[in-house]
Amino acid sequence: MSEHRFAVNVLPKPGILDPQGRAVEGSLGHLGVEGVSRVRVGRRVELSVEAGSEVEARATVERLARELFSNPLIEAFEIERIDVLVEAGR
Amino acid sequence: MSARIGVVVFPGSNCDRDTLRGLELAGAEAVPLWHEQGSLDGVAAVVLPGGFAYGDYLRAGVIARFSPVMKAVSAFAGAGGLVLGICNGFQVLAEAGLVPGALLRNRGLRFLGRDVRISAERLDTPFTSLVGDGRPLRMPIAHGEGCYFADEATLGELEREGRILFRYVDASGRRAGEAGDPANPNGSLQAIAGVLNARGNVAGLMPHPERAADRLLGSDDGLPILRSLVEAASRAARQGLDSAAERAPVAVGA
Numbered sequence: 001m002s003e004h005r006f007a008v009n010v011l012p013k014p015g016i017l018d019p020q021g022r023a024v025e026g027s028l029g030h031l032g033v034e035g036v037s038r039v040r041v042g043r044r045v046e047l048s049v050e051a052g053s054e055v056e057a058r059a060t061v062e063r064l065a066r067e068l069f070s071n072p073l074i075e076a077f078e079i080e081r082i083d084v085l086v087e088a089g090r
Numbered sequence: 091m092s093a094r095i096g097v098v099v100f101p102g103s104n105c106d107r108d109t110l111r112g113l114e115l116a117g118a119e120a121v122p123l124w125h126e127q128g129s130l131d132g133v134a135a136v137v138l139p140g141g142f143a144y145g146d147y148l149r150a151g152v153i154a155r156f157s158p159v160m161k162a163v164s165a166f167a168g169a170g171g172l173v174l175g176i177c178n179g180f181q182v183l184a185e186a187g188l189v190p191g192a193l194l195r196n197r198g199l200r201f202l203g204r205d206v207r208i209s210a211e212r213l214d215t216p217f218t219s220l221v222g223d224g225r226p227l228r229m230p231i232a233h234g235e236g237c238y239f240a241d242e243a244t245l246g247e248l249e250r251e252g253r254i255l256f257r258y259v260d261a262s263g264r265r266a267g268e269a270g271d272p273a274n275p276n277g278s279l280q281a282i283a284g285v286l287n288a289r290g291n292v293a294g295l296m297p298h299p300e301r302a303a304d305r306l307l308g309s310d311d312g313l314p315i316l317r318s319l320v321e322a323a324s325r326a327a328r329q330g331l332d333s334a335a336e337r338a339p340v341a342v343g344a
Contacts, residue, residue, distance in 0.1 A: 019237075071152070073191070074194065
């Protein structure tokens with residue numbers, strides 16, 4: 001068994017109202033920033049999974065991403081490997 | 091015989107007492123159901139109350155969805171049992187897929203606590219049979235994520251099948267617009283304040299009928315909703331679970 005670390009990035013799907021993204025866009029004028037558009041605000045979840053292989057670990061992360069971290073009606077997710085493998089039993 | 095109705099208590103529920111009290115005013119024997127219990131103690135209907143179950147972490151309702159009591163609620167709903175989700179309870183039902191759609195952050199971003207008006211689009215459901223004539227009902231909302239969303243296909247289906255249960259309206263009863271209309275507090279698509287599942291035995295709504303269940307609270311417009319549920323639950327208790335869905339909605343021509 002080894003530990004695998006992932007990040008899950010969750011964002012509102014295209015076309016879904018994103019009031020937080022709009023609010024951020026609305027604030028840009030106050031910062032004197034121009035030329036920024038299509039701001040989307042989401043969330044990022046980082047987690048470590050103990051599993052026999054990266055493939056197995058990724059399957060667990062995918063299930064969690066689909067069922068818990070995102071709502072498939074309104075959000076899309078991407079899974080990212082963020083750490084090298086840490087061997088168990090050090 | 092007064093119906094026994096269970097009110098689920100999640101960590102972070104804050105309307106459970108009001109809901110128990112409202113159901114009692116409506117004639118029920120109301121009992122709390124703890125979120126860690128896997129059985130519903132034989133109640134004739136279940137209400138998921140408002141609040142911030144599990145702190146609303148991640149997304150409102152999602153962590154509550156995986157609690158032991160929700161497995162029992164899903165099985166109960168699947169067998170035709172009557173389930174009403176109010177505010178956070180509606181969010182839990184939507185996350186659990188027991189009613190269609192999702193509740194997004196309010197379009198204006200703010201948490202809103204104020205009175206709104208809604209009108210029942212259907213007067214022949216277990217949740218609205220005693221509401222009367224469809225006149226505007228005044229009751230409070232208290233939510234940050236109440237903007238109803240569903241894709242166009244789902245919205246069309248809801249409309250065709252008569253499953254939009256409540257809409258936000260203005261004081262004269264006119265249906266609210268979507269964006270920028272103060273009568274639609276959160277920007278809900280098609281001014282939807284409450285929906286039914288396909289079978290007609292599960293409903294969710296954002297406003298709080300239990301906070302408008304006594305004149306002392308400024309309005310008792312919510313009481314007929316609770317009374318409808320109590321009456322339907324009494325009937326279900328008499329006739330057995332399967333008939334609880336006997337008033338399942340029929341298509342009502344687009």
